[in-house]
Amino acid sequence: MSESNSLVGGAPRASWYGRVVELVEDLRRHEDRLALLLSLVIGALVGLVVVAFILLTGRLAAHMYPSGGAGWRRVLVPTLGSLVTGYLLFRFFPDARGSGIPQTRAAIFIHDGRISLRTVFGKFLCCSASLASGIALGREGPSVQIGAGISSVIARRLGLSTAQVRWLVPVGASAALAAAFNTPIAAVLFSLEEIMGDMHAPILGSVVLSSTTSWMVLHLVLGDEPLFHVASYHLVDPAELLVYAVLGIVGGLGSVAFVRLLLKLRKGFGRLPPWTVPLQPVVGGLCVGILGYFVPAVLGVGYDHVDQALSGELVLRVVVLLAALKIVATAVCYASGNAGGIFGPTMFIGAMIGGAVGHVAHLLFPASTAGPGAYALVGMGTAFAGIIRTPLTSVIMIFEVTRNYTIIVPLMISNLIAFYISQRFQHEPIYEALARQDGLHLPSGAARQVARQLRVSTALQAGPPPLAANLPLAEAARRLAGTTFGSWPVVDDRGLAGMIRSSDITSAVKSGRGSTSVRDLLDELDPETSDDEAVPHVHGDQPLGLALTRMGATRHTVLPVVSRANVRSLLGVVTLPDILRAYGVEHVSDVPARTMVRNE
Amino acid sequence: MSDASAAPPAPVQSASTSIFVATFAGALVATALLLFLDLFLARVDRRESDAHAASDYADGLGLLAAGRAQDAAARFSAAVAIDRQNANYALALGEALLGQGRLTEAEATLKALLDRAENDGAVNLTMAHVMMREGRAAEATAYFHRAIFGHWGADSVARRRQARFELIDLLARRGAASELLAELLPLEDTSPDSIALRRKLGHLFIQAGSPARAATMFREVLRRDSHDADAFAGMGEAALALGNFRTARADLAEAARLQPDDDRIASSLAVADTVLALDPTARDIGSHERYLRSRELLGRTIATLGVCAPQGGSARADSAAALLASTPNRAREESSGQEMLSLAIDLWAARAAACAPAGDDQVLHLVHRRLAQ
Numbered sequence: 021m022s023e024s025n026s027l028v029g030g031a032p033r034a035s036w037y038g039r040v041v042e043l044v045e046d047l048r049r050h051e052d053r054l055a056l057l058l059s060l061v062i063g064a065l066v067g068l069v070v071v072a073f074i075l076l077t078g079r080l081a082a083h084m085y086p087s088g089g090a091g092w093r094r095v096l097v098p099t100l101g102s103l104v105t106g107y108l109l110f111r112f113f114p115d116a117r118g119s120g121i122p123q124t125r126a127a128i129f130i131h132d133g134r135i136s137l138r139t140v141f142g143k144f145l146c147c148s149a150s151l152a153s154g155i156a157l158g159r160e161g162p163s164v165q166i167g168a169g170i171s172s173v174i175a176r177r178l179g180l181s182t183a184q185v186r187w188l189v190p191v192g193a194s195a196a197l198a199a200a201f202n203t204p205i206a207a208v209l210f211s212l213e214e215i216m217g218d219m220h221a222p223i224l225g226s227v228v229l230s231s232t233t234s235w236m237v238l239h240l241v242l243g244d245e246p247l248f249h250v251a252s253y254h255l256v257d258p259a260e261l262l263v264y265a266v267l268g269i270v271g272g273l274g275s276v277a278f279v280r281l282l283l284k285l286r287k288g289f290g291r292l293p294p295w296t297v298p299l300q301p302v303v304g305g306l307c308v309g310i311l312g313y314f315v316p317a318v319l320g321v322g323y324d325h326v327d328q329a330l331s332g333e334l335v336l337r338v339v340v341l342l343a344a345l346k347i348v349a350t351a352v353c354y355a356s357g358n359a360g361g362i363f364g365p366t367m368f369i370g371a372m373i374g375g376a377v378g379h380v381a382h383l384l385f386p387a388s389t390a391g392p393g394a395y396a397l398v399g400m401g402t403a404f405a406g407i408i409r410t411p412l413t414s415v416i417m418i419f420e421v422t423r424n425y426t427i428i429v430p431l432m433i434s435n436l437i438a439f440y441i442s443q444r445f446q447h448e449p450i451y452e453a454l455a456r457q458d459g460l461h462l463p464s465g466a467a468r469q470v471a472r473q474l475r476v477s478t479a480l481q482a483g484p485p486p487l488a489a490n491l492p493l494a495e496a497a498r499r500l501a502g503t504t505f506g507s508w509p510v511v512d513d514r515g516l517a518g519m520i521r522s523s524d525i526t527s528a529v530k531s532g533r534g535s536t537s538v539r540d541l542l543d544e545l546d547p548e549t550s551d552d553e554a555v556p557h558v559h560g561d562q563p564l565g566l567a568l569t570r571m572g573a574t575r576h577t578v579l580p581v582v583s584r585a586n587v588r589s590l591l592g593v594v595t596l597p598d599i600l601r602a603y604g605v606e607h608v609s610d611v612p613a614r615t616m617v618r619n620e
Numbered sequence: 621m622s623d624a625s626a627a628p629p630a631p632v633q634s635a636s637t638s639i640f641v642a643t644f645a646g647a648l649v650a651t652a653l654l655l656f657l658d659l660f661l662a663r664v665d666r667r668e669s670d671a672h673a674a675s676d677y678a679d680g681l682g683l684l685a686a687g688r689a690q691d692a693a694a695r696f697s698a699a700v701a702i703d704r705q706n707a708n709y710a711l712a713l714g715e716a717l718l719g720q721g722r723l724t725e726a727e728a729t730l731k732a733l734l735d736r737a738e739n740d741g742a743v744n745l746t747m748a749h750v751m752m753r754e755g756r757a758a759e760a761t762a763y764f765h766r767a768i769f770g771h772w773g774a775d776s777v778a779r780r781r782q783a784r785f786e787l788i789d790l791l792a793r794r795g796a797a798s799e800l801l802a803e804l805l806p807l808e809d810t811s812p813d814s815i816a817l818r819r820k821l822g823h824l825f826i827q828a829g830s831p832a833r834a835a836t837m838f839r840e841v842l843r844r845d846s847h848d849a850d851a852f853a854g855m856g857e858a859a860l861a862l863g864n865f866r867t868a869r870a871d872l873a874e875a876a877r878l879q880p881d882d883d884r885i886a887s888s889l890a891v892a893d894t895v896l897a898l899d900p901t902a903r904d905i906g907s908h909e910r911y912l913r914s915r916e917l918l919g920r921t922i923a924t925l926g927v928c929a930p931q932g933g934s935a936r937a938d939s940a941a942a943l944l945a946s947t948p949n950r951a952r953e954e955s956s957g958q959e960m961l962s963l964a965i966d967l968w969a970a971r972a973a974a975c976a977p978a979g980d981d982q983v984l985h986l987v988h989r990r991l992a993q
Contacts, residue, residue, distance in 0.1 A: 061644070069654060178644070331732035393732075
């Protein structure tokens with residue numbers, strides 16, 4: 021009976037399984053389809069995890085700090101919280117310490133996109149506890165690492181290649197940020213601008229898809245509630261732009277002060293004996309507890325108070341006090357090794373600085389300036405541009421938060437000024453500086469930008485006189501004698517006919533074919549040279565890296581540089597030594613020789 | 621197809637594919653479970669948050685009632701932080717801050733609320749209170765108006781009237797008679813049939829410079845209670861303002877009879893007696909008495925003018941002084957009295973332009989008003 025059943029049910033089961041296998045194999049063969057599907061799955065999963073993270077942290081915090089709770093609770097809870105999480109971070113989850121952004125970048129650029137499930141779990145657990153206990157750090161950076169980690173774990177479990185795993189990490193990061201900040205476009209930009217450092221990264225489609233999916237999940241669960249409630253502000257008077265410029269200066273200087281303080285404190289903590297590491301977070305907890313005893317608004321992420329500042333509800337002395345205390349509290353909490361990010365505090369500090377500038381401006385020029393809330397709003401973007409150093413993301417993020425175009429122009433002015441001041445006085449961006457303190461040398465966006473800016477034209481030279489196609493090989497060999505060029509351009513009456521290696525000519529002459537024409541040998545070696553596209557070449561405006569790739573593919577150490585209008589029109593050549601020199605590699609006089617030997 | 625299903629996949633491919641499928645399936649299952657978890661958490665979060673905010677709000681109201689405005693403000697602030705969309709919480713916070721004298725913060729809180737609901741009557745009324753405390757009377761008046769014409773929930777008629785009376789009190793304190801009258805007029809017909817309210821309106825109409833309407837109000841009161849001393853006093857004051865000095869004296873005397881210990885009534889009666897004794901236009905006096913009263917009136921007018929504007933109208937003052945110094949014979953008393961009366965009227969008019977209305981000599985004021993009629 022049972023045998024009969026298995027026989028009856030076996031065929032359909034095999035059929036079903038076979039179809040699945042076929043489908044899966046087809047999916048794995050088509051990377052684009054797989055990326056599409058994974059982006060959706062990762063977007064949904066990460067979005068849900070981040071929503072759970074937000075809700076759990078919020079609920080936990082509400083229970084830690086009931087209304088009307090005694091003042092001592094504000095000292096005790098963060099101190100105990102940091103003690104417990106400090107031990108957990110030290111003992112079980114060392115990679116879950118800090119923000120999560122530098123760790124995510126390190127995963128991409130150093131660890132082949134690898135973030136362990138333990139780190140994801142540890143980050144979730146420690147950050148929930150830490151933030152709920154009132155540590156003055158944010159939830160967005162940790163969310164990014166959690167999202168990137170989930171992405172990494174899934175990609176590795178699916179058996180994807182290292183390159184694919186690396187590409188999926190920012191996809192998860194973007195989904196996390198979209199859910200954490202409720203800003204899907206800014207999340208995409210941040211992933212490209214800060215995480216990848218490349219606005220033209222080929223993963224754009226996947227990042228957009230995951231970000232959108234995550235945002236939809238957020239809205240499905242929590243509704244269309246914006247992160248901040250902002251009135252519709254607008255520019256009251258064109259002269260007000262000057263005040264926004266002043267805000268840019270103040271915000272830029274405030275950003276520099278915050279970053280420097282944080283880095284200096286972190287360096288100080290780093291010098292303490294190793295046995296103090298699990299206890300160091302307590303310093304942050306105690307510090308924020310003492311400050312919180314007197315000024316409760318310093319505790320936690322503080323978005324409620326940002327909301328109040330955005331509504332212009334906080335008076336001048338309060339915003340000034342909160343800006344100063346938050347800078348200190350966040351710097352100490354982060355530097356002492358607590359789990360949490362600086363995104364949220366950055367927004368908080370920016371809103372308070374903006375509110376302060378707005379109050380003063382409104383006091384001096386009440387008729388021609390908006391209320392302090394407008395300045396608090398622009399201040400958030402200003403601090404973001406100054407501290408995180410992602411000016412484009414900061415503009416879009418504030419736009420997404422407010423859904424209001426009219427504040428964009430002052431925002432851009434203020435952001436750019438803050439960005440410039442921050443660059444001027446704090447050369448290294450915060451996440452790179454933090455990674456460097458941890459001994460990680462991540463590629464900076466600026467360095468990669470420079471590398472991208474190196475073009476073929478940078479290494480262009482006139483090169484050797486081209487060989488005529490009808491020239492006998494013996495004559496050609498005579499011309500080659502005493503030169504170091506590994507390959508020569510060959511021209512005919514149409515222009516460039518192809519490239520021929522010196523070693524091929526020498527070999528042909530040695531085998532008694534001195535009377536054969538260069539054209540015949542060229543056709544013999546590469547029968548497709550009659551096709552324009554088959555001629556190995558580069559254009560002057562192409563990246564220098566492409567020339568290297570083409571040299572590897574064609575095994576020519578010299579490549580012709582041709583016109584984009586006519587591939588047969590020879591403009592010059594690039595050689596391997598010239599390319600290396602353009603990249604800053606000196607003393608390469610012997611490189612062509614070695615290359616030629618290998619080619620031969 | 622059937623062949624493919626019948627033949628098991630290659631072992632390596634099968635293992636790899638199994639993991640692939642299992643991972644995908646695991647991710648989808650995790651997504652589904654997380655969705656349920658998140659929806660559950662979101663519901664709990666909303667429920668607890670709402671309850672938390674409501675509890676904070678209720679605690680705050682209790683604390684406010686107990687006079688602990690600072691603690692109340694902290695509770696209201698916590699409620700607002702949880703539920704920023706709830707206007708009641710924000711309004712309560714604004715009121716608590718106002719109670720503490722934290723006017724700037726109260727103003728900012730209410731302003732944010734008004735940005736969302738600019739026609740909310742209660743918020744505008746509280747904002748008016750803030751403006752009053754800050755001494756910004758003009759802005760307070762504007763907010764009172766918005767409160768009167770704004771949106772109210774339950775019991776809107778009574779609350780609008782309450783707002784209007786607060787504005788009326790403000791205008792009365794400021795001595796803005798015409799604005800006061802403008803606010804009183806709508807109440808003349810719509811006010812409920814309350815003796816106390818009619819009485820109050822009567823006094824306010826006198827203050828607003830509309831004694832006839834005041835008299836109507838007091839008359840209605842007396843129709844219901846013919847022994848209401850305050851109404852008789854009001855009738856008397858209204859009659860004084862209208863220049864009916866004899867009627868005024870009779871009403872005030874009746875008020876004094878009904879309420880002999882009332883100093884205000886006694887004072888008003890004394891004024892009425894003085895006015896009656898000074899009034900040069902009284903019909904039952906002879907020409908000599910009229911001359912003497914005119915002379916007395918001119919002397920008092922010059923004295924009053926000299927106090928508030930020593931340089932004002934000096935040419936006329938000199939003529940008046942010369943006239944007072946002269947002693948006309950009986951035959952010229954009537955013409956001299958007329959001349960004195962004209963000079964007194966001119967000087968009073970000059971005095972009105974040069975001197976503040978406050979602190980007027982009430983008797984002179986009443987007599988000159990009668991002369992101006």
